[in-house]
Amino acid sequence: MKIKSINIIVDGTSMSVEQGSTVLQAARQFGIHIPTICYMENLSPYGGCRICVVEISNGDGRAFLDTSCTYEVKEGMVVQTQSQRVIRARKMLAELLVASAPNVKIAQDIAARMGLLKVRFKMEDNRCILCGLCIRMCYEQMNGNALGFSGRGVGRKVSMPFEKRPETCRLCRGCDYVCPAMIIPCQGIKEPGELCGKCTRFEEMANCCQTGTFGCFCEKNPL
Amino acid sequence: MRKVKSISDLEKWKKYIISKQKQYEMVVSVCGGTGCSAYGCQNVKEAFQRELRRKKIGEKVALKYTGCPGFCEKGPLVTIHPQNIFYQRVKAEDVPLIISETVQNGRRVDQLLFEDPVLHKKIASSQDIPFYRAQMRLLLRNNDLIDPTLIEDYVALGGYQSLAKALFYMKPEEIIEEIKASCLKGRGGAGYPTGKKWENCRKAPGEAKYVICNCDEGDPGAFMDRSLLEGNPHSILEGMLIGAYAIGANQGFVYVRQEYPLAHKNAEIAIKQARRTGFLGKNILSSGFDFDVETAKGGGAFVCGESTALIASIEGKVGEPRSKQIHTVTQGLWGKPTNLNNVETWANVPLIIQRGSKWFSSIGTEKSKGTKIFSLVGKVKNTGLVEVPMGITLKEIIFDIGGGPQNGKRIKAVQTGGPSGGCIPASLFDLPVDFDSLKQVGSMMGSGGMIVMDEGTCMVDVAKYFVNFLKEESCGKCLSCREGLKRMGEILNGITEGEGNGESLELLEELAQVVADTSLCGLGKTAPNPVLSALRYFRSEFEDHIQRKKCPAAVCTHLIQFSISEENCTGCGACKKVCPTQAITGEKKQIHSIRNEICSKCGSCKDICKANAVMVQ
Numbered sequence: 014m015k016i017k018s019i020n021i022i023v024d025g026t027s028m029s030v031e032q033g034s035t036v037l038q039a040a041r042q043f044g045i046h047i048p049t050i051c052y053m054e055n056l057s058p059y060g061g062c063r064i065c066v067v068e069i070s071n072g073d074g075r076a077f078l079d080t081s082c083t084y085e086v087k088e089g090m091v092v093q094t095q096s097q098r099v100i101r102a103r104k105m106l107a108e109l110l111v112a113s114a115p116n117v118k119i120a121q122d123i124a125a126r127m128g129l130l131k132v133r134f135k136m137e138d139n140r141c142i143l144c145g146l147c148i149r150m151c152y153e154q155m156n157g158n159a160l161g162f163s164g165r166g167v168g169r170k171v172s173m174p175f176e177k178r179p180e181t182c183r184l185c186r187g188c189d190y191v192c193p194a195m196i197i198p199c200q201g202i203k204e205p206g207e208l209c210g211k212c213t214r215f216e217e218m219a220n221c222c223q224t225g226t227f228g229c230f231c232e233k234n235p236l
Numbered sequence: 237m238r239k240v241k242s243i244s245d246l247e248k249w250k251k252y253i254i255s256k257q258k259q260y261e262m263v264v265s266v267c268g269g270t271g272c273s274a275y276g277c278q279n280v281k282e283a284f285q286r287e288l289r290r291k292k293i294g295e296k297v298a299l300k301y302t303g304c305p306g307f308c309e310k311g312p313l314v315t316i317h318p319q320n321i322f323y324q325r326v327k328a329e330d331v332p333l334i335i336s337e338t339v340q341n342g343r344r345v346d347q348l349l350f351e352d353p354v355l356h357k358k359i360a361s362s363q364d365i366p367f368y369r370a371q372m373r374l375l376l377r378n379n380d381l382i383d384p385t386l387i388e389d390y391v392a393l394g395g396y397q398s399l400a401k402a403l404f405y406m407k408p409e410e411i412i413e414e415i416k417a418s419c420l421k422g423r424g425g426a427g428y429p430t431g432k433k434w435e436n437c438r439k440a441p442g443e444a445k446y447v448i449c450n451c452d453e454g455d456p457g458a459f460m461d462r463s464l465l466e467g468n469p470h471s472i473l474e475g476m477l478i479g480a481y482a483i484g485a486n487q488g489f490v491y492v493r494q495e496y497p498l499a500h501k502n503a504e505i506a507i508k509q510a511r512r513t514g515f516l517g518k519n520i521l522s523s524g525f526d527f528d529v530e531t532a533k534g535g536g537a538f539v540c541g542e543s544t545a546l547i548a549s550i551e552g553k554v555g556e557p558r559s560k561q562i563h564t565v566t567q568g569l570w571g572k573p574t575n576l577n578n579v580e581t582w583a584n585v586p587l588i589i590q591r592g593s594k595w596f597s598s599i600g601t602e603k604s605k606g607t608k609i610f611s612l613v614g615k616v617k618n619t620g621l622v623e624v625p626m627g628i629t630l631k632e633i634i635f636d637i638g639g640g641p642q643n644g645k646r647i648k649a650v651q652t653g654g655p656s657g658g659c660i661p662a663s664l665f666d667l668p669v670d671f672d673s674l675k676q677v678g679s680m681m682g683s684g685g686m687i688v689m690d691e692g693t694c695m696v697d698v699a700k701y702f703v704n705f706l707k708e709e710s711c712g713k714c715l716s717c718r719e720g721l722k723r724m725g726e727i728l729n730g731i732t733e734g735e736g737n738g739e740s741l742e743l744l745e746e747l748a749q750v751v752a753d754t755s756l757c758g759l760g761k762t763a764p765n766p767v768l769s770a771l772r773y774f775r776s777e778f779e780d781h782i783q784r785k786k787c788p789a790a791v792c793t794h795l796i797q798f799s800i801s802e803e804n805c806t807g808c809g810a811c812k813k814v815c816p817t818q819a820i821t822g823e824k825k826q827i828h829s830i831r832n833e834i835c836s837k838c839g840s841c842k843d844i845c846k847a848n849a850v851m852v853q
Contacts, residue, residue, distance in 0.1 A: 058559075060558075060559045060714065060756055061713050061714050061715065061756075062714075062715050063714050063715050063716050063754045063755075063756070064715075066753075066754050078753045078754055079559075079561070080559065080756075083559040083561065084559070084561055085561060098753070101746075101750065102750045102753050102754045105720075105746065105747060105750040106715055106716060106750070106754065109715060109716070109719040109720060109723060110715060110719070112719075112723075113719055133739070133743055134723050134726070135726065142715075143712065143715075143718070161554075162554065162712075164712070165537065165708075165709075165710070165711055165712055166707060166708055166709065166710040166711065166712045166718060167707065167710075167712065167718060167722050168712070169711075169712030169713075169718065
């Protein structure tokens, strides 16, 4: 079967891309960078972090912002990835993110890339940025069905069913692997200069974390 | 209950019900809506039952427990038909008097009639009451004539005739054309043309299709859909039946929020009765068309009023919206084409089919046709449900129907469209109410909430209330809505607590625009509207809070101070007794004073002072 190609314009450049691909995929294919957090190849697009917003107009004279990771290409659409409106939105989103989770590396990275110099909101110290990568990894790739969101709004969090590790979790650590917030100080260090090294010893791993940060799977402090 | 198998069956049954109803000389309708239930209409109804039994006139006088006639301010409401005498604020003790005077002797009970606030004249019939006079009640017209738990009442008033007309005299395409010609727009808030939506859904590829009725009405102070579904559930079922036939769907859902137990119960009863009589099920009226409806209960999340979140909720998933690039009319419930409409939209359908699109499109403005139900609440004399033709001005709604301000205060603004709408200042009250003109001034039609505010309302406080409401109701999926609303709430809380600074407003505006621009679903996209419209029309109030650290409406407790005027204080001591923090000192017959450091600013002293000596600054 012949794959239909779609003609679109991204940042003034005409390009022809496969039907069914997203704006993000199309842009990356042609080397145009769009920052992402909650997007990962081979996981379903989620559209939660909103960092990948681009300005889209479908020829009806109305331009709007939408996430490039979820928006499929349409014939004749015009996309701007660096317009003033996009930059303003991304900058504000980065500020919101870094104010909520300043110790998460990807939040700092995004803020730095956006040229953010000052945060105007009260700083918090959240570990999890609710990107949902771990959940999709567990569900879609590992067939684990062990993670999901609970709570609503500001009370939203990643959790296991009834906050207990289900049997379907095989401790594969696929969730850890994809977590963009995992680069945190190891909680196992007790003395300066000492490394706990438990991450490398599988049998002890389940109990390595004492404070219940995201990577913890012990029964006492699940997540 | 008989099975209706054809149009002639329906006619015969209707005639039979009417002949049966004729044996009653009089009908006493007691409102059983939610507002009147809160006033205790259950007791009134029981008193009527007792009294009718005691006087042994139960065979001549029918007692009906109906839906909401709309004038909730004056509940519990009782209407006597056919004389159409309208009694308000009826208590169980008044019932024997009504029976002996009105029912048995045909005389009116004057003290229970509505009194015109200007002319001080008693008004007997509901049509002459100012609250009803300016209204155009098409959808609500039968609410006080029908017992929602009896399908017979609905059939007697011409119910299911539109369905018969649609099934036997119209092709599905013709129905869609008729709806399109009527220019009916979705009443849920966005105002998408209903006919176009139906057409898209009909054309969408797929065998199985669904129709859904959205009764997840969550706006604070809005209860239009609730009253319709509670008071006249069959009209909604009939609308869904016609829609399903036009679209080619065989299964429907009525999604009712958890907090509406009566609406859910009445919908369930209506569905059961419709199944038993053959309006739902296989081969409806022997036309070969199959359709059935189920109810689905929401879990109490505001965001589930959004179509994709609602569909996820019916599917048994977490009620969260998804990206809407692929519309629900092509891929909705279980991936099948789904047509979702609001309760009020469905209720309009039988009317349009029955009386024609020409008649319907003759009502309203150029682009918005028909009537709209608003729940008029807030600082007006007459609160309740009002149904008005599109294009009526805000002034008419607020002053003619609503009766103007309470306690002689000046009305400052009206908030339309609930948390997604905006505030409209009094200077724009000549604005005709329709979809486009409301959008132009920065508000929206929404589902039809209308909250009137007077000078005692602080606009910063209102903006804060709505933002915090939405912050609680945000599902939390996308960053801009979850974090953005939280921060907007923080800034507004700061302003009302006197911590605002020169940058606050600038940051608030910038943040609001980004939240509106980048949020995933309608909740986040429209959430900044109350803030942006308040900033647009009442910026000086925000500036007063920030620069002068004063709240002009004397609402924000951190910014106000109570004091007692030495001139007016009579030394009665009433304020001293009522003060919960013992902040008021003073001997009897001496001038009292308030110690501000322990005053909790509850305002009790101001309410109780007869000499008007307590001042707020």
